[in-house]
Amino acid sequence: MEEDLDRWFIREIVAHEAALMRYLSRCWSDHTEIHDIRQECYIRVYEAAAKSRPVSAKSFLFQTARHLMVDHLRRRRVVSIESVEDLDALNVSVDELSPERRLSGVQELWHLSYAFDQLPAKCREVVWMRKVQGLSQRDVGTKLHIAETTVEKHMARGIRLLAKFLFDEERATERTSAKDTGAASAPELKDTGLEHES
Amino acid sequence: MSLKAIEEYASECLARRDSGQWSDADQASLNDWLRASTAHRVAYLRLEAAWAEAGRLKALGAGLTLDQVPPPGALRDNPFLKSAQVNTALPLIAPKTPRRVPYALAASIALCAVGAIAWRFYAPHSSSYETIVGGLEGIPLSDGSHVTLNSDSEVQVAVTPRERGVELNHGEAFFEVAKDPTRPFVVKAGHARVIAVGTQFSVRREGDQVDVVVIEGHVRVERDNQSSGAPPALLAPGDIARSDGQGVLVQEKPLSEAEAILSWRSGFLVFHDTPLKEAVAQFNRYNTRKIVIEDSKVANLKIDGNFKSTNSEAFVRLIESGLPIRAEHQDGHIILRGE
Numbered sequence: 001m002e003e004d005l006d007r008w009f010i011r012e013i014v015a016h017e018a019a020l021m022r023y024l025s026r027c028w029s030d031h032t033e034i035h036d037i038r039q040e041c042y043i044r045v046y047e048a049a050a051k052s053r054p055v056s057a058k059s060f061l062f063q064t065a066r067h068l069m070v071d072h073l074r075r076r077r078v079v080s081i082e083s084v085e086d087l088d089a090l091n092v093s094v095d096e097l098s099p100e101r102r103l104s105g106v107q108e109l110w111h112l113s114y115a116f117d118q119l120p121a122k123c124r125e126v127v128w129m130r131k132v133q134g135l136s137q138r139d140v141g142t143k144l145h146i147a148e149t150t151v152e153k154h155m156a157r158g159i160r161l162l163a164k165f166l167f168d169e170e171r172a173t174e175r176t177s178a179k180d181t182g183a184a185s186a187p188e189l190k191d192t193g194l195e196h197e198s
Numbered sequence: 199m200s201l202k203a204i205e206e207y208a209s210e211c212l213a214r215r216d217s218g219q220w221s222d223a224d225q226a227s228l229n230d231w232l233r234a235s236t237a238h239r240v241a242y243l244r245l246e247a248a249w250a251e252a253g254r255l256k257a258l259g260a261g262l263t264l265d266q267v268p269p270p271g272a273l274r275d276n277p278f279l280k281s282a283q284v285n286t287a288l289p290l291i292a293p294k295t296p297r298r299v300p301y302a303l304a305a306s307i308a309l310c311a312v313g314a315i316a317w318r319f320y321a322p323h324s325s326s327y328e329t330i331v332g333g334l335e336g337i338p339l340s341d342g343s344h345v346t347l348n349s350d351s352e353v354q355v356a357v358t359p360r361e362r363g364v365e366l367n368h369g370e371a372f373f374e375v376a377k378d379p380t381r382p383f384v385v386k387a388g389h390a391r392v393i394a395v396g397t398q399f400s401v402r403r404e405g406d407q408v409d410v411v412v413i414e415g416h417v418r419v420e421r422d423n424q425s426s427g428a429p430p431a432l433l434a435p436g437d438i439a440r441s442d443g444q445g446v447l448v449q450e451k452p453l454s455e456a457e458a459i460l461s462w463r464s465g466f467l468v469f470h471d472t473p474l475k476e477a478v479a480q481f482n483r484y485n486t487r488k489i490v491i492e493d494s495k496v497a498n499l500k501i502d503g504n505f506k507s508t509n510s511e512a513f514v515r516l517i518e519s520g521l522p523i524r525a526e527h528q529d530g531h532i533i534l535r536g537e
Contacts, residue, residue, distance in 0.1 A: 124267065
């Protein structure tokens with residue numbers, strides 16, 4: 001059961017990370033906080049899904065994000081809107097944020113090669129040698145004249161950056177095709193956030 | 199544990215687990231760590247998924263000399279991927295509609311514009327521009343300068359080969375002045391004259407009071423009537439000057455503060471520890487539905503944040519939810535009272 005939940009989480013939630021980050025960065029102008037908001041959002045979704053899986057994972061994810069931002073605003077004593085230019089901006093339809101865009105296998109590989117190329121040179125070398133050439137940590141260290149612990153550090157950093165470029169950065173294929181989702185807000189969601197909670 | 203620390207620990211585990219130096223005890227302690235908090239688990243799952251995905255790099259390496267790390271971009275030269283690149287990347291660059299007709303249209307408009315500018319350049323008369331409450335308008339001038347007109351403002355512009363003159367009748371405008379030492383750029387606002395050569399600054403006029411904010415280059419502020427004896431004030435970036443008909447008061451501020459004052463150019467109001475009554479006065483410049491504070495108790499509550507200047511309703515909803523304030527809509531006004 002737990003295994004299952006983990007796989008569901010990757011397939012249905014992390015898959016929308018790029019759109020989620022776009023949404024967060026649009027609504028929350030203090031960009032130093034949005035990674036924490038994303039994390040908080042993941043925690044809430046995961047814990048809720050452990051009890052029962054939401055019918056539509058994607059809408060549930062974005063609803064959770066919106067509630068979280070509203071909560072954050074309320075918790076501040078001063079109206080430190082700090083960031084949210086306008087709560088209306090939080091009310092947008094899910095489809096507008098993340099139209100179904102399943103990449104084909106080939107496109108996924110293309111995106112992977114893009115993410116891989118974004119890595120800093122040393123990280124990139126270490127990841128390639130370990131993951132593709134299957135060299136041991138020690139051999140990589142010898143080849144690159146660096147300590148084994150340094151190899152491990154480059155690996156760890158490579159993993160973090162790959163996650164960033166694979167999930168959180170806009171997919172290379174979406175970069176220009178996904179026009180700014182800015183303007184229109186979906187009427188059916190309009191204002192529900194606030195009234196519902198006050 | 200911060201997110202950064204969580205991700206560092208999780209990625210180190212993943213790196214070590216792959217290294218072959220991973221014992222059962224290591225696995226057990228990772229399991230404990232994962233069970234300890236959902237924050238650990240979700241961060242780990244995300245990184246693990248990325249790392250699993252990276253396993254497919256092998257497929258990309260097929261056909262390449264495996265004992266070398268491919269140079270950046272080499273993977274995408276893979277013939278297998280080239281087809282994908284065509285599929286995914288091309289639609290992003292190719293325009294959806296044929297461009298030829300719009301180009302032709304644009305060209306003819308541009309020709310008209312050149313004609314109009316040339317005409318205006320030599321024409322002695324001035325043009326007048328005006329914005330309504332809540333309006334924001336950009337006006338390109340024939341000398342390459344640019345004027346941004348704020349809400350409820352009016353200017354008259356006369357650009358001649360000898361001088362560039364703007365008269366601010368009321369309201370506020372931001373000027374980006376194209377460099378031209380032979381033709382000073384002069385803004386007249388009531389009794390004050392603001393003179394620049396190539397710079398960026400704003401002038402705001404409310405009756406007799408004129409405020410000037412400079413963010414680039416230097417400008418000179420002088421009285422209309424030089425015989426009054428008041429020396430002109432020279433302003434540098436970050437300077438904010440207020441002239442009230444008697445004299446000019448100059449405050450030196452950090453440039454960021456001067457820029458925050460000019461945030462209206464992008465349609466935003468920026469408040470930092472601003473008393474509610476001042477914030478409300480700002481909003482009332484941009485909206486016809488005026489906000490009225492009927493309770494002096496709340497007038498000095500402090501506000502922070504960035505707001506869209508034309509959306510006072512959203513602003514009111516936010517202060518209602520965060521401050522002990524009740525808002526009431528009455529005869530086209532929004533009345534604020536303490537709770």
